[in-house]
Amino acid sequence: MQTVTNLTVNGTPLNVERISQEVMRRLLARQSPESAAPVAVARNSHLELEVPIGVSVRHVHLCPEHVEILFGKGHDLTIFNELYQKGYYAAQEQVMVVGRKRAIEKVRVLGPPRPYSQVELSQTDALVLGMKLPIATNGADPACQPITLVGPEGNVNLIGQGQGGAFIARRHIHLSDDTAAQIGVKSGDMLDLRIDGPRPTTLHGILVRTKAGWRTEVHLDTDEGNAVGIRSGQMGTLIIPRHEA
Ligand SMILES: [Zn+2]
Known part of the structure; x- marks a missing residue:
């Protein structure tokens, strides 16, 4: 029998049988005789609402000034396709996003332009780029990281520090004011x-x-969508706590 030599107890290498015994010993040691059995807790009832899910691929939002630097003076974004949210679109324009280790090409710009430029990436993208990114809601979050964008006509360095940068989008749901009021939830x-x-x-x-x-829609990123086996347009069930009157 092969001996596994990288696990030892008191300096003695363990074989498979000894490992099993050691695992059992450690598990049993955790159970103190006086520990109570787990108690089931009754929860207040809640509401459930079927909602569509959109899986957001990595993308960039640009301020008007950065559109011109990256794509040329007087340039306006052109619509590639409309998004589910009315008034929002994926643009024809794409940029290269340059991180510390590597770059990712052809990152889609979403319109319309915004007050701050921001780059929304997945954790997988962050690892590829060699960056440590915060979970945030928008580029005004001071934790957002500096990153460089390269367009056909110029480059832009986003400086982070609350003035536009890279982050991983916090999972969220878009609701109209009316729908939010109907189901008893509020922004935040x-x-x-x-x-x-x-x-x-x-x-x-x-x-x-x-x-x-706004139309009701949950936004997850590609890591989250892949992890739960969901693609854009599929449905999930929103659990809405019902507060006691
Ligand atoms: Zn969203």
């Missing part, structure tokens, strides 16, 4: 989202964002 609330299917999962901390006219 955190909800749960249950995903049924072959990889059943409940995601916590879905940030509520509200604006008049």
Whole structure:
């Protein structure tokens, strides 16, 4: 029998049988005789709402000034396709995003332009680029990281520090003011989202964002979508706590 030599107890190498015994010993040692059995807790009832999910691929939002630096003086973004949220679109324009270790080419610009430029990436993208990125809601978050954008006509260095930068988008749900009022939630609330299917999962901390006219839609990033086996357009179940009157 092969001996595994990298696990030892008191300097003695362990073989497979000894490892099993050691694992059992450690597990049993955790159970104190007086520890009570787990107690089931009754929860207040909640509301459930079927909601569409959009999986956001890495993308860039640009301020008008940066559109001109990257794509030329007087340039306006051109629509590639409309997004589910009315008034928002994926633009024809793409940029290269340059991190510390590597760059990612052809990152889509989303319109319309915004007050701050920002780069929304997944954790997988962050690893590729060699960057440590915060979870944030927008580029005005001071934790956002500096990053460089390269366009056909010029480059832009986003400086972070709350003035535009790179981050991983916090999972969130878009709701109209009316829908939010109907289901009794407000901007800034955190909800749960249950995903049924072959990889059943409940995601916590879905940030509520509200604006008049928004269509109900959860936004996850590609890492989250892949982890729970979901693609854009599929549905999830929003769990809405019902507060006691
Ligand atoms: Zn969104």
